[in-house]
Amino acid sequence: MNKEDSTYHYPVMLSECIKALNINPDGIYVDTTFGGGGHARAILEELSENGILVAFDQDPEALENAIDDERLILINSNFSYIKNFLKLYKTFPVDGIFADLGVSSFQFDNARRGFSTRFDGPLDLRMNPETELNAGDIMNRYSKEKLKQLFKQYGEIKNAGHLTNMVDNYRKNQEITRTAQLAALAQKCAPRNRVNKYLAQVFQALRIEVNQELEALKKLLGSSTELLAPGGRLVVLSYHSLEDRLVKNFFKAGNFEGEIKKDFYGDPQTSFKVITRKPITPVEKEIEKNSRARSAKLRIAEKK
Numbered sequence: 001m002n003k004e005d006s007t008y009h010y011p012v013m014l015s016e017c018i019k020a021l022n023i024n025p026d027g028i029y030v031d032t033t034f035g036g037g038g039h040a041r042a043i044l045e046e047l048s049e050n051g052i053l054v055a056f057d058q059d060p061e062a063l064e065n066a067i068d069d070e071r072l073i074l075i076n077s078n079f080s081y082i083k084n085f086l087k088l089y090k091t092f093p094v095d096g097i098f099a100d101l102g103v104s105s106f107q108f109d110n111a112r113r114g115f116s117t118r119f120d121g122p123l124d125l126r127m128n129p130e131t132e133l134n135a136g137d138i139m140n141r142y143s144k145e146k147l148k149q150l151f152k153q154y155g156e157i158k159n160a161g162h163l164t165n166m167v168d169n170y171r172k173n174q175e176i177t178r179t180a181q182l183a184a185l186a187q188k189c190a191p192r193n194r195v196n197k198y199l200a201q202v203f204q205a206l207r208i209e210v211n212q213e214l215e216a217l218k219k220l221l222g223s224s225t226e227l228l229a230p231g232g233r234l235v236v237l238s239y240h241s242l243e244d245r246l247v248k249n250f251f252k253a254g255n256f257e258g259e260i261k262k263d264f265y266g267d268p269q270t271s272f273k274v275i276t277r278k279p280i281t282p283v284e285k286e287i288e289k290n291s292r293a294r295s296a297k298l299r300i301a302e303k304k
């Protein structure tokens, strides 16, 4: 594919992620977020003919990017079911689990999916179009209290109450079904010099709720403890602080609150050795080439 094509997905921090996985060529690896297959392709390049890569994507459209390779098992499912599938395919314990969270450029740049504030499209934002709830349903049916909480918690929006009042007054007369409708409403509440950032926060909040992103991440992290072989790596690329906090706390403490519990000898009771005390972030040159990389944070842990 031509890299100048707007639908091309640049794999973020590709060499850093591959190095982080510390790949054993004969090992079993899992790419939980296949997307355009950029990271998956690079993992396959490191594997011998005995190696296996199991990949997941909940978006059936991502499967159109499938790589023709006998070592790849590509599964159209939410990664929260990782344990069921690895058991089904008898591909565990595994040597590494990788996650590149969020949406791909294929999804983001497609107006029909509703992820971008730049184009008008249906207010959908589902990664898996089979799930029931889309963003429009949330905007039109959630109570004022629930909406406000969502904007506050998932969008980290300071004037969530003001935005919710605007939305509630609008929806009394007209359903909110298009991204452009929501963008126009939110724009009125945004600080004048931070309109784009504000819109991104509003859409982020909806995306997290629609796709139950934090719940899925918690399930993935929890399952990885059981699925990884000793010395196996868990490598996570996240794009906002809510995800990064869960990953950081889980690596450090084995729980999502980050409370370290000590054993009888005073040693922390965790299943992981943290490889990255501070997250790895992309170099300036990568951000210039791919603005999506700007907020990326890479964390690595090793199963004890």
Ligand SMILES: C[S@@+](CC[C@H](N)C(=O)[O-])C[C@H]1O[C@@H](n2cnc3c(N)ncnc32)[C@H](O)[C@@H]1O
Pocket (backbone or CB within 6 Å): 009, 010, 011, 012, 032, 033, 034, 035, 036, 037, 038, 039, 040, 056, 057, 058, 059, 062, 077, 078, 079, 080, 100, 101, 102, 103, 104, 105, 127, 216, 217
């Ligand atoms: C950032 S993209 C991955 C891009 C990929 N690393 C590449 O190089 O092309 C994230 C992908 O993960 C998928 N995804 C996000 N959350 C998921 C989940 N809970 N279960 C399965 N797939 C998920 C999205 O549908 C999207 O295709």
